Amino acid sequence: MKKLNLEIKHDRRGSNSVKWDHKDFIDSRASDKALPLWLSDMEFKVADEIIDALSKRVDHGFFGQSMPGQKYFSSIEAWYHDRFSWNIEKDSIFYSPGVLPAIGFAINSFTKEGDGIIIQPPVFYPFAQLIEENGRKVVNNNLINDDGYYYIDFDDLEEKAKDPNSTMLLLCSPHNPVGRVWKKEELLKIIEICKKYDLTIFSDEIHCDLTRKNVRHYPLMSLGAYDKIAAAVAPSKTFNVGGLPIAQIIIDHVDLKDRWNKETYGKHFIRFAPPLDMVLCETAYSHCAYWVDEVMDYVEDNFDFIVSFLEEKLPQTKYKKPEGTFLAWINFGAYVNHKDLMDILITKYDLLIEDGIVFGQPGDGYFRLSIACQRDILEEGLNKIVQAINELQEQ
Structure with a gap:
């Protein structure tokens, strides 16, 4: 069975990606270098079988x-x-x-x-x-x-x-x-x-x-x-x-x-x-069932990483691994005001996540992160959030 290397990162800029190229879709203040963890869009390349089949169909003309x-x-x-x-x-x-x-x-x-x-x-x-x-x-x-x-x-x-x-x-x-x-x-x-x-x-x-x-x-x-x-x-x-x-x-x-x-x-x-x-x-x-299964194994490990990370550094979030999706729903509002956190993440820390308030009033204080990405990208994003929260609490 084919084994995927999901640690490989791919440069998606310049492809008209909503996630990477159109960050103003979520906030016009976002810079070109902002790290996007905000859209339910994976950072794993599509299965080779799909690419080959589409290429063959294109060659048909x-x-x-x-x-x-x-x-x-x-x-x-x-x-x-x-x-x-x-x-x-x-x-x-x-x-x-x-x-x-x-x-x-x-x-x-x-x-x-x-x-x-x-x-x-x-x-x-x-x-x-x-x-x-x-x-x-x-x-x-x-x-x-x-x-x-x-x-x-x-x-x-x-x-x-x-x-x-x-x-x-x-x-x-x-x-x-x-x-x-x-x-x-x-x-x-x-x-x-x-x-x-x-x-x-x-x-x-x-x-x-x-x-x-x-x-x-x-x-x-x-x-x-x-x-x-x-x-x-x-x-x-x-x-x-x-x-x-x-x-x-x-x-x-x-x-x-x-x-x-x-x-x-x-x-x-x-x-x-x-x-x-x-x-x-x-x-x-x-x-392509094998591709889904391998990707979900990697995502599961990412969720386990988030649980350990937050237990150590932001325990008041009381984060629990979700039963489904590749989206993390996290109560950073347990530490700081959600608007203040969004502002500083965008304007200073170049990180894009989604404010839970857009999902309805019960989402106040929560944030949604897309975590179907390479581990170092996820860790970088979480560290930015910790730094932003610490800065806001010191003000």
């Missing part, structure tokens, strides 16, 4: 309109069956140009203007934006924070779900940014409540492959307890190919399928899929 073929569907079906025991039928797989556009399509497909859509902050910030910009109402079912370990407030969820104006739950599973991988019994309780009050569930499972050792992700639809569900999966986070926007939306429910088609095909004429993106999927899902 034709890029006309294309549609998913049997290899595309078979690769998806096999991946989710083998890793999650999830049996997906071909006619339940729908193409989308990414998960975030899919959430927008789902909001317009499955709800009407003015409807309430439940989310569970602190949660990926585009959720609220997409709900509001599409004329719906954000309904917050805040997670319970128990010293950095998060639980679902099921009593509050039921209160919000039984409101006749609430029509959909937008679930993040595994959860970004807190890193929870929901247990089977938690997912069944979610289903029980949504079924009781006839809520549609859109389950964003883009991080499903990125779990810690001995932690199992359960695809919501695989539990078979409810069919008024649409799920989003994608190769983007799993194989570090977020710049090639393709996602698979899985829908079994006949009426939801019809609504989805009316929105995507009828209104936006999303019918075809880019040829390179399909080659990417076929290759990644069929030949």
Whole structure:
């Protein structure tokens, strides 16, 4: 089996990378030399098999309109069956140009203007934006924070779900940014409540492959307890190919399928899929499981390093290794004001991380770091944070 050398660093500047070249996307004060630990984008080169397959397809020389073929569907079906025991039928797989556009399509497909859509902050910030910009109402079912370990407030969820104006739950599973991988019994309780009050569930499972050792992700639809569900999966986070926007939306429910088609095909004429993106999927899902497994081993070691580092130098963070994702969610607000820390990190220490407040009010004091990077990059970033906190405390 091929062995990856994940310690090799690659210069990504000059490639129009959002993470490395467009730092003003997060803060206009960031300098060109700022170290970016802020975007859910890995610093590990894509698997050779993907690069070779894309190169071969480019050499073919034709890029006309294309549609998913049997290899595309078979690769998806096999991946989710083998890793999650999830049996997906071909006619339940729908193409989308990414998960975030899919959430927008789902909001317009499955709800009407003015409807309430439940989310569970602190949660990926585009959720609220997409709900509001599409004329719906954000309904917050805040997670319970128990010293950095998060639980679902099921009593509050039921209160919000039984409101006749609430029509959909937008679930993040595994959860970004807190890193929870929901247990089977938690997912069944979610289903029980949504079924009781006839809520549609859109389950964003883009991080499903990125779990810690001995932690199992359960695809919501695989539990078979409810069919008024649409799920989003994608190769983007799993194989570090977020710049090639393709996602698979899985829908079994006949009426939801019809609504989805009316929105995507009828209104936006999303019918075809880019040829390179399909080659990417076929290759990644069929030949690159080894790459994911090795990368996740490295990420696991990075998380263990963070735990030890913070226990020694910033113990008040009470940091716990997350069950999923490659994102660290850390309470640096236990030491200093979050705005002051962001300011000094950007203006003096040339470090970019994400202020947790953008994920909703429950994120106040927390920060999100992308730690799928070489160990020395991670250590450099953490040391900058320690230095910044010490300086602020001395002022």
